[in-house]
Amino acid sequence: MTFTKDELAAVEKAVLSRRTFKVIGDVADTVSLDAELDERCRALVRRAVGAADAAPFHYDRNFDGVAQPWRVKILWHDACQKVAAHFCQWFDNVKPGNKLPGMLSACGACVVVSWLPQFEGAFEGSVSNPGQALPPKEKQIQIDQEHLAATSAYVQNLLLLLTASNMGTYWSSGGQFRSEAMKQRLGVENSGSVLAAVFVDFLPSGEGQGNATQQAKGAPERVPGKLASKRAPMERWVSEVSIDQI
Numbered sequence: 001m002t003f004t005k006d007e008l009a010a011v012e013k014a015v016l017s018r019r020t021f022k023v024i025g026d027v028a029d030t031v032s033l034d035a036e037l038d039e040r041c042r043a044l045v046r047r048a049v050g051a052a053d054a055a056p057f058h059y060d061r062n063f064d065g066v067a068q069p070w071r072v073k074i075l076w077h078d079a080c081q082k083v084a085a086h087f088c089q090w091f092d093n094v095k096p097g098n099k100l101p102g103m104l105s106a107c108g109a110c111v112v113v114s115w116l117p118q119f120e121g122a123f124e125g126s127v128s129n130p131g132q133a134l135p136p137k138e139k140q141i142q143i144d145q146e147h148l149a150a151t152s153a154y155v156q157n158l159l160l161l162l163t164a165s166n167m168g169t170y171w172s173s174g175g176q177f178r179s180e181a182m183k184q185r186l187g188v189e190n191s192g193s194v195l196a197a198v199f200v201d202f203l204p205s206g207e208g209q210g211n212a213t214q215q216a217k218g219a220p221e222r223v224p225g226k227l228a229s230k231r232a233p234m235e236r237w238v239s240e241v242s243i244d245q246i
C-alpha cells in the first residue's frame, strides 16, 4: 500500500482541520434538517462508523462473539430531539447550564461509543472466560487500559472520517449518557462504559453543504474546545532519543 503526496496531504488535512465545536441549539426551538441532506449525511455517518473499525486493538475482547472492545450506538436527529425533550424528566441531576439538551437538539446525530471493561468495573457476565483462572491483577489492569486505548483510537478514526465528510464533530465525555438510567432509557444495557458521545453537526457553518437548509429561527451557538488554543509547541513535548553509550 502506497500513498501519493496528494493522498498524504488529504490525510493531513483531515487531522489538522478536525476541531471541536459544541453546537448548542434551543430545545424549545428545534432545528429541522432538509430531508435530502439528512439522508446523505446519515449514509456518510454509517460509512464513517464502519471504516473507523480499522482502529488497532490488542486483545480479543470476545464478548458476544465480537473481538473488538468497542460498541457503538447511533442516535439520529429525531431520536436526539426526543432525548432532549425528555431530558429533565428522565434525570433529576440536571444542573442549570447543562449543555446536553441543547446539543441534542442541534446535532444531526449523536454516536455513543463505549468500551467493554473485562475485569475492573466489568458488568455482569462480561468476563470473557468464566470459570478460567484470572490473569494477575497487573495484567488485568493492562488489558483493560488497552481495551480503552483501542476504543480511543476508534473514536479518533471516527472524528477524522466525519471531518473529511464535511461534518462537524464534538467528543463529549457523555454526561448523562454514562448513567445506567440513560442506558435503560435507550435499551442499551450491557454496552459497557461510555467513552464518548460524539455530536455530529450536519451543518458545520454551511461549509461543504451547498444545498443545506436550516429552518431554526435562531442559529445555534457554536463553542470551540476550551483547550484548543493551549497546545504547547512540538519541541516542548517531543524529544529524539539517541543511544550514545552502550
Ligand SMILES: Cc1cc2nc3c(=O)[nH]c(=O)nc-3n(C[C@H](O)[C@H](O)[C@H](O)COP(=O)(O)O)c2cc1C
Pocket: 018, 019, 020, 021, 171, 172, 173, 174, 224, 225, 226, 227, 228
Ligand atoms: C476523552 C475526551 C473527552 C472530552 N470530553 C469533553 C467534555 O465532556 N466537554 C468538553 O467541553 N470537551 C470535551 N472534550 C473536547 C476537548 O475539550 C477538546 O478536544 C479540547 O478543548 C481541544 O480542542 P480541539 O478538539 O478543538 O483541538 C473531550 C475530549 C476528549 C479527548
